[in-house]
Amino acid sequence: MDLLLVLGIPLLATLLLALPLTRRVGAELNAGMSFASFLAVSWLTLRVARGGPMLLWHEQFYVDPFNAFLVELTAFVGFTTAVFSRPYMRTEEHHGRLTPRRKRLYHSMYQLFMASMFVALLTNNMGLLWVAMEGATLSTVLLVSLFRTKASLEAAWKYFILCGVGIAQALFGTLLLYFAAEQTLGRQGMTALLWTHLYAVKADLEPTVLALAFVFLLVGYGTKVGLAPLHNWLPDAHAEGPAPVSAVLSGLLLNVALYAVIRCKVLVEGSIGSVLPGRILMGFGLLSALLGAFFLWRQRDIKRLFAYSSIEHMGIITFAFGLGGPIANFAALLHMTVHSLTKSSLFFTAGHAAQTAGTQRMDGIRGLAAINPAIGWSLMLGSIAILGMPPFGIFASEFLILTTAVHEHPWAAPLLLIALGVAFGGIFIKVQPMIFGDGRAPRLPHSPALLPVFVHLALALTLGIYIPPTLAACYNAAANLIG
Amino acid sequence: MLKSHLAAQLLNLLAAGLLLISFAMLSRRRTQRLITLFAWQGSILFLSTCLVAYDASLTELYYSAALTLIMKVITLPWILHRLMRRLGAQWDSEPLVNIPATMLVGLVLVIFAFGLAEPISMLATTITRHTIGIALAVILLSFLMMITRRKAVTVVIGFLAMENGLFFAATSATYGMPMVIELGIALDLLVAVFILGIFFFQIHEQFDSLDLHHLETLRED
Known part of the structure; x- marks a missing residue:
C-alpha cells in the first residue's frame, strides 16, 4: 500500500500537471505533490528502519537500508527543489524565457x-x-532544452545521445547478467533478474560472463554518473538547463546512477571473487576527481563550475566505494547524502545569482553580498560546505575516505589530496569575487526562495557534527552489504 | 533433429542478412533509404524471433516477435517517415566521407565482436548461440554509424539500429528477456522516438536544418 502511494503520487501528479486546467496552480501543486511523495516515502523508510529489509509486490520491489536512505534523500530534495522552483520559474517567466505551456511541461516532466x-x-x-x-533520462531531455536556446538544444541533444548510447551498453550488461542468471537459476522468467535472488547465488554465477557484464554496466551507468572520460554531457546539461533541473540532475540522478553501479558491483564481486571491480571503480573515481578538479579552473560559467565540482565529488564517492570495507563505504554513503544536499543548494543559489546578475558568466556576477546579502551569504556558505571545510558533513566523509586511502592504498592518497586541493583553490578563487566587492543590480521580480538553501546547508552541517543513530545504523548496514 | 538443424541454418542465414543490412546502412546517403533499411532489419528480427519461438516452442517469444513487428517494422518507420515529410527533409542526403575506410573499420569491429562473444557462445545452450557474435557486431556497427554521421535523423536511426542489435543479442543468448522488461524497453523506445520528434522540430526551428555541425559550439573550457 505504501509503495503504491510512493509510486502513485508522482505518476498522478504527472498526469494532473499535464492538464491545462492546473496551469494557474502548477507550481503550488508541484510542491504539494512532492511533499505528499516525501511523506509517503518517509512512511516507507520508517517501516524499513524499524522492521528491516522488505520485499514487496511479488518480490519485484525491495527496500533495504541501502536504498531506503537514498529514496528518502531523493524525495526530500525533490520536495525542496519544487519549493525553490516556484519563484525561480516565475522570474524566468517574467524575463520572457518561459511560456506557460513550457512551464506546464516542466512541472509534469519533473514529477x-x-x-x-x-x-x-x-x-x-x-x-x-x-x-x-532510461525513463529518468527521457523525462529530463526536454527539461534541459526548456529555454529553447541554441546552447540548451545542443546540451539536450548531447545529453540524450551520450546517455542513450551509454544506457544501451547497460542494457547489454543487464542482458549478460540475465544470461548468467539463467545458467544458474534456470529459466524462470521474471524472477531470474531479481537482485535478491542473484545475491543469494552470487558465488555460483559464471565469472567470465559477469566480468564482461560489469564492464558494460559500469560504462553504461557510469556515463550517467558522469565518470571521466564519459562525463562530456554533464557540464553542458547542467549549465544550459534551468537551475532546478541542474539541482536534481546533480543532486539526485547522479546518485541513482551510482547506486545502480554499486548494486551491480556487489553481484560481480561476489561472483568473480576478486577485488578487480573495486580497483576499476577506484581508477575511474580518481580520474574523475582529478579531471573535475583541474577543469574547474577553466570555467567561466557559474553552473559549469559547480557541474565540474559534481564530477569531482562523484569521482571521490566512486573511489571510496572502490576502496571498500565498512569505513570507506560508510564515508561514501555519507558523502552521497551530504554532496546531494550541498550541491543542490548551490545550484539553487547559482540560479538566483544568475537571475540577479542577468548572466551566468562569473565575470558578470559581482558583489552579491551587497546586492542581495541572503544570496551572497548562501553562496559563500554553500561553497565552504562543498569544499569540505569543517564542520560541514563533507569534511567528515572526505576525512574518512582519505584516512582509509592512506591506510590501504598509500599511492592513491596524494592523488586524492591533489584533487581536493586543486578544487579548493579553483572554487574559492572564483566564488570570492562574485560575493564581495561592489555590485548593482535591479531587484528580482519575485523574491527568491532561500529557505530550501538554508535547510539543506543546516542539514549538511548537522551531519558533519552528529549523525542520528537511525541513519548511522542505516549506513552501517548498507556498508556491510556493499562489502 | 532435422527440424532443429534446418532452423539453425535458417537462423544463421537471417543473422547474415542482419549483418549485411548493418553494412548497407553505413554506406547509405539518403535518409529515406535508411528508414527502409531499418524497417527491413526489423522484419528480419521478427522472422528470426518467430523461428526461434517455433523451434524452442516458447509462446512468450511469439509475443515479443509480435511486439517487434508492431514497433520496429510498422510504428517506428512510419513515425520517422512522417517526421521527415513534416520537416520537408525526406529527400535529404548527406555527403559521406570515405566510405571504404568506414567499411574497413566496420570489418575490424565485426572481428572484434566475434572475439568478444566467444565466451558467451561457449556457455549458451540456445540453438542461436552462434549468432551472438553477429548481434554484437550489429550493435558496434550501429555505434560506428552514429559516430560517422552528421545528420540528427541518421544518428537516431543508428540509435534504433543499435537497439535492434541488443534485441537480437537477447534472443540469441537467452531466448529473450522477461516479457515485462521487453515491454518496458519498447515503451522507453517509443517515448524516446516521440521526444526526439519534438526535439527535431525544436532544432529545425532554431537552426533551420537538422545538420549536427550547428550543435558543436559548446566546448570544454
Whole structure:
C-alpha cells in the first residue's frame, strides 16, 4: 500500500500537471505533490528502519537500508527543489524565457522524473532498474532544452545521445547478467533478474560472463554518473538547463546512477571473487576527481563550475566505494547524502545569482553580498560546505575516505589530496569575487526562495557534527552489504 | 533433429542478412533509404524471433516477435517517415566521407565482436548461440554509424539500429528477456522516438536544418 502511494503520487501528479486546467496552480501543486511523495516515502523508510529489509509486490520491489536512505534523500530534495522552483520559474517567466505551456511541461516532466527515480531506487529487478534509468533520462531531455536556446538544444541533444548510447551498453550488461542468471537459476522468467535472488547465488554465477557484464554496466551507468572520460554531457546539461533541473540532475540522478553501479558491483564481486571491480571503480573515481578538479579552473560559467565540482565529488564517492570495507563505504554513503544536499543548494543559489546578475558568466556576477546579502551569504556558505571545510558533513566523509586511502592504498592518497586541493583553490578563487566587492543590480521580480538553501546547508552541517543513530545504523548496514 | 538443424541454418542465414543490412546502412546517403533499411532489419528480427519461438516452442517469444513487428517494422518507420515529410527533409542526403575506410573499420569491429562473444557462445545452450557474435557486431556497427554521421535523423536511426542489435543479442543468448522488461524497453523506445520528434522540430526551428555541425559550439573550457 505504501509503495503504491510512493509510486502513485508522482505518476498522478504527472498526469494532473499535464492538464491545462492546473496551469494557474502548477507550481503550488508541484510542491504539494512532492511533499505528499516525501511523506509517503518517509512512511516507507520508517517501516524499513524499524522492521528491516522488505520485499514487496511479488518480490519485484525491495527496500533495504541501502536504498531506503537514498529514496528518502531523493524525495526530500525533490520536495525542496519544487519549493525553490516556484519563484525561480516565475522570474524566468517574467524575463520572457518561459511560456506557460513550457512551464506546464516542466512541472509534469519533473514529477515523471521523480517517479522514475523512485522506481529505479526501489526495484529489485535489474531489468526494471534499466527501464527506470532510461525513463529518468527521457523525462529530463526536454527539461534541459526548456529555454529553447541554441546552447540548451545542443546540451539536450548531447545529453540524450551520450546517455542513450551509454544506457544501451547497460542494457547489454543487464542482458549478460540475465544470461548468467539463467545458467544458474534456470529459466524462470521474471524472477531470474531479481537482485535478491542473484545475491543469494552470487558465488555460483559464471565469472567470465559477469566480468564482461560489469564492464558494460559500469560504462553504461557510469556515463550517467558522469565518470571521466564519459562525463562530456554533464557540464553542458547542467549549465544550459534551468537551475532546478541542474539541482536534481546533480543532486539526485547522479546518485541513482551510482547506486545502480554499486548494486551491480556487489553481484560481480561476489561472483568473480576478486577485488578487480573495486580497483576499476577506484581508477575511474580518481580520474574523475582529478579531471573535475583541474577543469574547474577553466570555467567561466557559474553552473559549469559547480557541474565540474559534481564530477569531482562523484569521482571521490566512486573511489571510496572502490576502496571498500565498512569505513570507506560508510564515508561514501555519507558523502552521497551530504554532496546531494550541498550541491543542490548551490545550484539553487547559482540560479538566483544568475537571475540577479542577468548572466551566468562569473565575470558578470559581482558583489552579491551587497546586492542581495541572503544570496551572497548562501553562496559563500554553500561553497565552504562543498569544499569540505569543517564542520560541514563533507569534511567528515572526505576525512574518512582519505584516512582509509592512506591506510590501504598509500599511492592513491596524494592523488586524492591533489584533487581536493586543486578544487579548493579553483572554487574559492572564483566564488570570492562574485560575493564581495561592489555590485548593482535591479531587484528580482519575485523574491527568491532561500529557505530550501538554508535547510539543506543546516542539514549538511548537522551531519558533519552528529549523525542520528537511525541513519548511522542505516549506513552501517548498507556498508556491510556493499562489502 | 532435422527440424532443429534446418532452423539453425535458417537462423544463421537471417543473422547474415542482419549483418549485411548493418553494412548497407553505413554506406547509405539518403535518409529515406535508411528508414527502409531499418524497417527491413526489423522484419528480419521478427522472422528470426518467430523461428526461434517455433523451434524452442516458447509462446512468450511469439509475443515479443509480435511486439517487434508492431514497433520496429510498422510504428517506428512510419513515425520517422512522417517526421521527415513534416520537416520537408525526406529527400535529404548527406555527403559521406570515405566510405571504404568506414567499411574497413566496420570489418575490424565485426572481428572484434566475434572475439568478444566467444565466451558467451561457449556457455549458451540456445540453438542461436552462434549468432551472438553477429548481434554484437550489429550493435558496434550501429555505434560506428552514429559516430560517422552528421545528420540528427541518421544518428537516431543508428540509435534504433543499435537497439535492434541488443534485441537480437537477447534472443540469441537467452531466448529473450522477461516479457515485462521487453515491454518496458519498447515503451522507453517509443517515448524516446516521440521526444526526439519534438526535439527535431525544436532544432529545425532554431537552426533551420537538422545538420549536427550547428550543435558543436559548446566546448570544454
